[in-house]
Amino acid sequence: xxxxxxxxxxxRDSWLSLNExxxxxxxxxxAWKAVKGEDLYSxxxxxxxxxxxxxxxxxxxxxxxxxxIRRNNGDPRITRLxxxxxxxxxxxxxxxxxxxxxxxxxNHLSDADWEFWAGCKHIILDGGMAKGxxxxxxxxxxxxxxxxxxxxxxVDRTLPIDGNRTMSLLGCAAPEPDYYQTIYVFDFGNSKIKxxxxxxxxxxxxxxxxxxxxxxxxxxxxxDSGTARLLHETICETILNTLDYYEDFGPxxxxxxxxxxxxxxxxxxxxxxxxxxxxxxxxxxxxxxxSLETQTCKKVSLSLYNDAEAVANLYQRWAPxxxxxxxxxxxxxxxxxxx
Numbered sequence: 623x624x625x626x627x628x629x630x631x632x633x634r635d636s637w638l639s640l641n642e643x644x645x646x647x648x649x650x651x652x653a654w655k656a657v658k659g660e661d662l663y664s665x666x667x668x669x670x671x672x673x674x675x676x677x678x679x680x681x682x683x684x685x686x687x688x689x690x691i692r693r694n695n696g697d698p699r700i701t702r703l704x705x706x707x708x709x710x711x712x713x714x715x716x717x718x719x720x721x722x723x724x725x726x727x728x729n730h731l732s733d734a735d736w737e738f739w740a741g742c743k744h745i746i747l748d749g750g751m752a753k754g755x756x757x758x759x760x761x762x763x764x765x766x767x768x769x770x771x772x773x774x775x776x777v778d779r780t781l782p783i784d785g786n787r788t789m790s791l792l793g794c795a796a797p798e799p800d801y802y803q804t805i806y807v808f809d810f811g812n813s814k815i816k817x818x819x820x821x822x823x824x825x826x827x828x829x830x831x832x833x834x835x836x837x838x839x840x841x842x843x844x845x846d847s848g849t850a851r852l853l854h855e856t857i858c859e860t861i862l863n864t865l866d867y868y869e870d871f872g873p874x875x876x877x878x879x880x881x882x883x884x885x886x887x888x889x890x891x892x893x894x895x896x897x898x899x900x901x902x903x904x905x906x907x908x909x910x911x912x913s914l915e916t917q918t919c920k921k922v923s924l925s926l927y928n929d930a931e932a933v934a935n936l937y938q939r940w941a942p943x944x945x946x947x948x949x950x951x952x953x954x955x956x957x958x959x960x961x
Contacts, residue, residue, distance in 0.1 A: 631942030634734035662710030712767035750949030793932035794878030795820035930954035
């Protein structure tokens with residue numbers, strides 16, 4: 623059973639999973655039939671609510687929930703949906719911030735978790751409803767729900783970055799030493815693989831992002847060695863195809879990669895879409911690095927992150943009293959560190 627999820631800014635362990643966190647039932651509207659975080663915000667929930675509000679969508683098969691919301695921003699039904707999602711996230715955050723006795727009884731977090739949230743001053747959001755035409759309505763309503771809680775909600779658009787901005791990709795490059803002028807970056811998500819390269823131009827990073835690629839449903843695949851090999855082969859193939867696309871045949875490759883799985887102290891957790899990779903050995907980063915060096919006959923330097931941690935790499939200036947929450951297929955969380 624996985625326990626530790628992340629490392630808090632003071633170096634202590636966090637046991638918090640936003641998706642599994644349970645606010646007190648009295649705080650949640652009964653009609654929502656919600657119990658935990660994933661019932662308050664997740665892509666499955668958004669898809670379900672859209673089908674209730676727009677029954678005609680049931681005839682079109684699979685569709686992009688966030689894309690539909692962005693294209694139909696301004697429709698009163700979309701506004702109601704956006705407010706529902708922001709209220710759900712606010713319920714989750716208020717429960718953590720207050721740390722009431724019922725919240726503590728329902729959630730077996732560490733003392734360090736409760737201490738962090740009691741002093742948390744900044745929430746930084748990325749992805750999903752925090753971007754696009756509906757973002758302002760979502761953020762304004764969330765801020766209104768959190769009024770007088772002593773916490774700010776940020777979507778930072780002031781970073782020294784040029785080009786398209788997938789924050790997790792940029793976060794994979796941000797910690798790299800300045801003498802690396804080109805860093806290849808990858809985000810292996812629950813539903814999409816994103817890739818590209820970051821070029822360091824003076825003190826700025828320029829991201830050249832390739833089109834995202836939808837992948838197989840890794841989440842529901844068996845947790846066994848066969849899945850582990852398939853995941854590893856997919857990762858290697860994606861990285862090699864990207865290097866070939868840019869026709870980079872230099873002596874060394876610098877790679878920053880994140881994925882939608884908890885990754886703590888070089889260990890892949892036993893939960894999430896990429897959990898089976900842990901079956902390939904105790905140190906997947908080294909395993910992948912050696913595989914890439916074998917296949918390229920080049921030196922490879924590889925940094926590996928959880929996807930939310932990659933985003934948090936961009937916000938060290940808000941440490942130590944900030945949390946980064948990613949609004950993707952599921953809720954992700956990480957904590958900016960001062961170094």
